[in-house]
Amino acid sequence: ADLILRKGTDRQVDSYSAFRENFxxxxxxxxxxxxxxxxxxxxxxxxxxxxxxxxCVLWSAQDAAISGFRVRFLWELTRPVSADNDETTRIALVEAGIEIEK
Structure with a gap:
């Protein structure tokens, strides 16, 4: 492997994004x-x-965009914790300028 990325190493803090730890x-x-x-x-x-x-995928996409990357969110290759969150997720992606690819 070229990169081994460690995230979520603090037991007191959930970590969703591949780019940044949670608060x-x-x-x-x-x-x-x-x-x-x-x-x-x-x-x-x-x-x-x-x-x-x-x-995790949403937070990673948002942090990637903030970090200056063009981001494509591969919607059909993701699954939510709850489908009830899908509309909120779509809105957050659009607001961040992230391309949703179906």
Missing amino acids: GPQGDRPATGLAGWLHERGIAEVHVCGLARDY
């Missing part, structure tokens, strides 16, 4: 190093998929 005790969201690693390699676009659509 820590000081209110910060420490970077995992993924954005820097991708930027160093000239990667400009990321495609996201997996579980769970409305948490």
